[in-house]
């Protein structure tokens with residue numbers, strides 16, 4: 001529990017810092033990008049020079065992508081909770097998920113038909129699923145399978161005690177599993193920390209799972225990772241059920257897909 005509290009404080013501090021840096025940095029990048037574009041549009045005919053400038057543009061755009069993610073992470077996002085059907089949310093996302101992953105990755109859905117409702121922010125929960133799927137994709141460069149499962153779980157007092165921050169009672173469980181590289185225990189310990197990444201510079205920001213963690217916390221839920229090197233990874237999320245009836249989802253499909261992730 002201590003560890004979780006520390007994690008929250010750290011995330012708040014990092015969030016404030018990140019927002020400030022991201023904002024200023026974005027202005028600088030906008031300048032770099034516009035001047036590079038101006039040069040390219042001019043009559044610079046030296047091919048080597050054009051190549052170099054194209055490279056500046058490409059890196060600048062990558063930087064802009066990073067600042068966008070920083071801003072999304074640090075924005076004080078007030079969750080707009082509503083009773084919703086998680087299955088409906090997952091179904092709405094199917095098309096987007098198909099676009100995100102390559103042909104050599106198969107996504108299987110295993111959605112419990114009588115799933116209870118949860119109180120959630122549809123946009124934020126979409127982001128959770130997308131971040132988990134993008135990571136699963138990245139862990140399977142030569143292809144594999146992603147399975148998305150939902151189910152009802154009754155947590156008794158003893159189980160709830162083992163899940164810090166959770167209260168006993170009916171929960172919805174969402175799991176995202178992959179057949180990818182897996183992680184060693186040392187890596188697993190750090191994955192929810194902001195800026196922890198094992199991906200190449202420019203490929204990963206280390207904010208995906210920190211964002212997921214923050215969102216699940218805001219939803220009074222809990223997230224767990226089970227992974228083994230070479231044995232794939234399972235992320236398991238528990239969200240408390242609500243007895244309130246849902247209204248049809250007017251989900252906005254996450255409008256701002258992070259580029260190149």
Ligand code: ADP
Pocket residue numbers: 131135136139178180181182183187191192196197198199203204205206207208209210233
């Ligand atoms: P990023 O994807 O930008 O690196 P994340 O916070 O989303 O940031 O993930 C942090 C790290 O956790 C990744 O760099 C990777 O090492 C590890 N990771 C996350 N999901 C998986 C997965 N499904 N399989 C293997 N490793 C993973």
